[in-house]
Amino acid sequence: MSEQENFLQLSHLYKFFDHVKAVNDISININQGELVSFIxxxxxxxxxxxxxxxxxxxxxxxxxxxxxxxxxxxxPEDRPTGMVFQNYALFPHMSxxxxxxxxxxxxxxxxxxxxxxxxxxxxxxxxxxxxxxxxSELSGGQQxxxxxxxCLVLKPKVLLLDxxxxxxxxxxxxxxxxxxxxxxxxxxxxxxxxxxxQEEALSISDRVIVLNNGTVQQLDRPDKIYNxxxxxxxxxxxxxxxxxxxxxxxxxxxxxxxxxxxxxxxEPQTEIPTEKVKAxxxxxxxxxxxxxxxTGTITRIVYNGNFTRYFVDIHGAxxxxxxxxxxxxxxxxxxxxxxxxxxxxxxxxxxxDEA
Amino acid sequence: xxxxxxxQSRTARLVSDLRQFWSEPWFAILTMVLAGAxxxxxxxxxxxxxxxxxxxxxxxxxxxxxxxxxxxxxxxxAIINSLSASILSTIIVVFLSVxxxxxxxxxxxxxxxxxxxxxxxxxxxxxFIFSLSLIILFGRNGVxxxxxxxxxxxxxxxYGFWGVVISQVLGYFPIGYMLVxxxxxxxxxxxxxxxxxxxxxxxxxxxxxTLPLSxxxxxxxxxxxxxxxxxxxxNPLIIGGGKPFLASEAYLLVVGQQNLEQAAVxxxxxxxxxLIIFIFQTYFLKDSGLETISGESGASNAPLSRKVKSTVMTxxxxxxxxxxxxxxxxxxxxxxxxxxxxxxFTLEHFKNRNGWDSLYTSVFVSFIAAILxxxxxxLQGYLFARKPIPGKKVLEFLTLFGLAVPGTVMGIGxxxxxxxxxxxxxxxxxxxxxxxxxxxxxxxxxxxISKMHQIDSSMEExxxxxxSGPYRTFGKIIVPLLSPAFIxxxxxxxxxxxxxxxxxxxxxxxxxxxxxxYILNLAExxxxxxxxxxxxxxxxxxxxxxxxxxxxxxxxxxxx
Ligand SMILES: Nc1ncnc2c1ncn2[C@@H]1O[C@H](COP(=O)(O)OP(=O)(O)O)[C@@H](O)[C@H]1O
Ligand SMILES: [Mg+2]
Numbered sequence: 001m002s003e004q005e006n007f008l009q010l011s012h013l014y015k016f017f018d019h020v021k022a023v024n025d026i027s028i029n030i031n032q033g034e035l036v037s038f039i040x041x042x043x044x045x046x047x048x049x050x051x052x053x054x055x056x057x058x059x060x061x062x063x064x065x066x067x068x069x070x071x072x073x074x075x076p077e078d079r080p081t082g083m084v085f086q087n088y089a090l091f092p093h094m095s096x097x098x099x100x101x102x103x104x105x106x107x108x109x110x111x112x113x114x115x116x117x118x119x120x121x122x123x124x125x126x127x128x129x130x131x132x133x134x135x136s137e138l139s140g141g142q143q144x145x146x147x148x149x150x151c152l153v154l155k156p157k158v159l160l161l162d163x164x165x166x167x168x169x170x171x172x173x174x175x176x177x178x179x180x181x182x183x184x185x186x187x188x189x190x191x192x193x194x195x196x197x198q199e200e201a202l203s204i205s206d207r208v209i210v211l212n213n214g215t216v217q218q219l220d221r222p223d224k225i226y227n228x229x230x231x232x233x234x235x236x237x238x239x240x241x242x243x244x245x246x247x248x249x250x251x252x253x254x255x256x257x258x259x260x261x262x263x264x265x266x267e268p269q270t271e272i273p274t275e276k277v278k279a280x281x282x283x284x285x286x287x288x289x290x291x292x293x294x295t296g297t298i299t300r301i302v303y304n305g306n307f308t309r310y311f312v313d314i315h316g317a318x319x320x321x322x323x324x325x326x327x328x329x330x331x332x333x334x335x336x337x338x339x340x341x342x343x344x345x346x347x348x349x350x351x352x353d354e355a
Numbered sequence: 356x357x358x359x360x361x362x363q364s365r366t367a368r369l370v371s372d373l374r375q376f377w378s379e380p381w382f383a384i385l386t387m388v389l390a391g392a393x394x395x396x397x398x399x400x401x402x403x404x405x406x407x408x409x410x411x412x413x414x415x416x417x418x419x420x421x422x423x424x425x426x427x428x429x430x431x432x433a434i435i436n437s438l439s440a441s442i443l444s445t446i447i448v449v450f451l452s453v454x455x456x457x458x459x460x461x462x463x464x465x466x467x468x469x470x471x472x473x474x475x476x477x478x479x480x481x482x483f484i485f486s487l488s489l490i491i492l493f494g495r496n497g498v499x500x501x502x503x504x505x506x507x508x509x510x511x512x513x514y515g516f517w518g519v520v521i522s523q524v525l526g527y528f529p530i531g532y533m534l535v536x537x538x539x540x541x542x543x544x545x546x547x548x549x550x551x552x553x554x555x556x557x558x559x560x561x562x563x564x565t566l567p568l569s570x571x572x573x574x575x576x577x578x579x580x581x582x583x584x585x586x587x588x589x590n591p592l593i594i595g596g597g598k599p600f601l602a603s604e605a606y607l608l609v610v611g612q613q614n615l616e617q618a619a620v621x622x623x624x625x626x627x628x629x630l631i632i633f634i635f636q637t638y639f640l641k642d643s644g645l646e647t648i649s650g651e652s653g654a655s656n657a658p659l660s661r662k663v664k665s666t667v668m669t670x671x672x673x674x675x676x677x678x679x680x681x682x683x684x685x686x687x688x689x690x691x692x693x694x695x696x697x698x699x700f701t702l703e704h705f706k707n708r709n710g711w712d713s714l715y716t717s718v719f720v721s722f723i724a725a726i727l728x729x730x731x732x733x734l735q736g737y738l739f740a741r742k743p744i745p746g747k748k749v750l751e752f753l754t755l756f757g758l759a760v761p762g763t764v765m766g767i768g769x770x771x772x773x774x775x776x777x778x779x780x781x782x783x784x785x786x787x788x789x790x791x792x793x794x795x796x797x798x799x800x801x802x803x804i805s806k807m808h809q810i811d812s813s814m815e816e817x818x819x820x821x822x823s824g825p826y827r828t829f830g831k832i833i834v835p836l837l838s839p840a841f842i843x844x845x846x847x848x849x850x851x852x853x854x855x856x857x858x859x860x861x862x863x864x865x866x867x868x869x870x871x872x873y874i875l876n877l878a879e880x881x882x883x884x885x886x887x888x889x890x891x892x893x894x895x896x897x898x899x900x901x902x903x904x905x906x907x908x909x910x911x912x913x914x915x
Contacts, residue, residue, distance in 0.1 A: 018364060054816075054820060055819075055820075056816055056820075075819065075824075076816065076819040076820050077819045077820070077821075077822045077823055077824055078822075081820070082820065082821075083816070083817070083820045085813040085816070085817055086813075087811060087813055089811065089813035089814050089816065089817035090817075091814065091817075091818075091832055092836070093835040093836060102818070102821050102823070102831075103821035103822050103823075106821065106822040106823050106827070107822060150817075150821065151820075151821075154821065154822070
């Protein structure tokens with residue numbers, strides 16, 4: 001199957017509700033067979049953007065093309081998109097079979113083909129044998145599968161999922177995450193996946209789009225989003241980060257990063273920003289290390305099972321340090337003084353005041 | 356400046372609403388047809404009565420008819436009688452409702468179910484059936500009247516003011532009771548527990564906690580009973596003993612003297628209190644929120660203490676026994692020659708050609724009206740809950756207003772509007788159907804709107820996402836999901852249409868007759884046997900409908 005680049009193109013979309021700029025100049029290109037997730041805090045415009053793609057909101061401005069066709073003027077029923085709703089929106093008066101059949105009947109697919117396609121869709125979501133159940137007789141996870149099958153059977157060009165896992169318990173969430181990933185691989189689906197759970201987004205997506213206040217903050221692979229956030233908002237929203245204000249200075253060919261409280265050596269940079277910059281350092285990248293160049297006092301300890309988070313005071317700066325509990329027991333106590341080594345290649349961001 | 360911008364955004368909103376409204380032309384057209392029908396069949400007739408009361412026909416505007424009204428103590432008496440009977444009935448109904456609710460909401464015993472069932476029994480009977488049984492018992496030749504006459508030589512007659520009050524209490528009791536009971540049921544039991552925990556006796560808890568918290572339900576119940584009793588037309592006619600009451604007097608003016616103007620004046624005095632109460636209910640009696648603080652399931656109200664319980668049970672038992680006695684009298688009356696005088700079993704009262712014809716007509720007309728009312732209510736409920744219809748608040752208000760207009764006023768209004776050109780509908784079955792339909796569409800509308808609020812709009816979005824246009828979505832998704840509301844509207848309209856009388860009595864042509872009207876005529880002429888037999892059949896029909904409904908409910912699993 002030849003993959004189309006820029007299969008779905010959103011360009012300069014705007015949607016205001018009275019004075020709320022829910023979507024404020026958003027342009028995104030999504031490739032065929034790609035799973036892209038939208039993340040961002042509640043109210044940042046994820047749902048609105050998704051609903052514009054599905055045709056449930058009309059954008060104020062901007063254009064959408066899908067598979068080289070302009071679709072932004074079409075009502076939802078004429079768009080080749082399939083939406084899985086947060087509450088699944090299964091028709092309660094119809095059996096599983098009838099729910100899945102609904103769209104096929106509208107397309108006037110003949111009975112024989114309908115039967116065959118429904119069978120196929122239900123087997124894709126592993127719900128064979130549930131044809132005659134009513135939605136109320138299914139568990140949350142099963143309802144979700146029906147909702148997905150109901151879309152898949154129509155072979156939509158893009159599958160839109162709005163916080164599909166938020167109504168499931170933690171275990172089931174993991175299972176369905178894998179399931180969606182598997183379906184995507186098997187059927188080469190193009191999927192937009194909305195979530196407010198950054199971990200979910202990182203684990204499921206090919207690319208992640210971080211939104212805030214109706215604008216795109218960053219669009220990138222999950223590892224890039226995590227390791228090289230484009231601004232302070234992204235750094236804070238995705239995972240935890242020590243964000244240090246400071247300056248890079250070069251002395252005798254050695255580069256170091258100076259904050260008000262302390263400084264540490266960093267690797268030579270290809271480009272040295274001259275202004276004030278921010279260093280983004282994930283807590284797990286700071287090592288407790290007797291050889292470490294910096295020392296601090298533990299002020300607070302939060303035990304998390306697989307790792308322990310230490311809050312360390314270094315000359316007045318409060319630094320988070322995560323230590324994996326590979327050896328079982330906690331090794332340090334409150335008020336202990338410890339040595340720390342900072343990563344030599346922190347991620348720097350240069351920006352105006354965005355936080 | 357900020358008002359400027361809000362004004363701008365408001366016009367912009369209106370424009371976009373209108374555009375959206377027109378994007379589904381069939382729904383838009385339907386909405387306009389509905390709006391037109393609501394105006395024509397609910398609003399215009401009421402205005403016609405208002406205008407007519409000022410004589411707005413031949414000699415232009417005149418206050419003559421009001422002058423006439425105020426110059427005759429007879430009419431003044433009608434107001435006093437109507438108001439005082441309604442107020443009395445209301446107070447008694449509320450008192451009894453509280454008493455029965457107190458017991459029923461705290462016990463699931465057989466006795467409790469029995470009270471409840473008996474208390475709701477009057478629902479299935481025409482509202483004037485109690486006049487009939489009162490006459491059987493206490494009329495001039497009544498069973499008890501005769502006994503008392505013979506035994507202690509007391510001359511005694513039920514005809515008059517008190518007969519009307521007792522009949523109204525019995526007839527309108529279920530309506531008040533249902534509201535009071537549901538309020539008390541929804542009240543959080545922990546409040547009472549807390550009160551007794553703090554050391555209050557049960558009487559004190561009742562007075563300080565239970566009743567105040569049930570206040571809004573009790574007020575609603577009282578207002579509703581008052582409006583119904585005020586509009587009551589048949590009881591005064593049957594058992595009023597010639598005393599004037601507003602609704603019956605208006606009827607007599609139309610039928611006896613063709614004095615539509617004077618009748619319209621009486622109609623205005625009927626409608627003013629109803630309108631005030633309706634507006635009060637719509638705008639000021641929105642849920643106070645007090646009684647809905649509940650939430651904990653499982654917890655139940657504390658059982659009544661011995662002292663309270665014995666008082667309440669005494670009252671309940673006497674009242675419930677009285678209701679049942681009333682029904683028993685009608686059934687006996689239907690199956691014996693002349694009750695109290697010649698008590699031999701007979702079926703002759705059922706051999707009544709005209710009676711059966713009128714029953715057939717009633718069933719037919721009520722059925723059509725019920726289908727229409729339920730369908731319109733469902734359509735309207737969907738459109739009003741989902742579509743950006745300009746002015747829908749007003750339309751909703753007017754639709755519900757149809758429920759509040761006294762039947763007599765509506766009847767006179769229909770005569771005024773549809774008698775002449777361009778309609779010429781008087782005497783047609785169609786007009787009767789329309790009258791029954793539009794007086795009741797509010798019930799289907801309310802049921803549908805509240806059902807629509809339970810249906811997430813993602814349901815329709817999912818349908819359209821799967822390729823369905825708006826009309827198919829309505830047919831395939833909304834209609835099935837609204838079916839409980841449809842059935843509720845249907846059943847309510849059918850039941851009330853079968854026994855309704857105050858409005859349609861103005862509209863029937865010689866030759867056609869409706870069962871309720873026919874029974875009323877029989878009762879007026881004190882032809883007790885035939886009236887009882889016909890009432891009995893009417894009750895059986897309505898009861899079987901309820902049975903059918905329960906059956907459907909069980910079968911389909913939808914609660915109605
Ligand atoms: N139909 C609407 N009318 C008015 N405001 C809306 C509507 N839908 C969303 N909004 C507003 O737009 C913003 C974005 O909402 P939404 O897209 O639902 O956010 P998210 O899904 O990211 O939580 C919010 O401020 C919300 O209040
Ligand atoms: Mg959302």
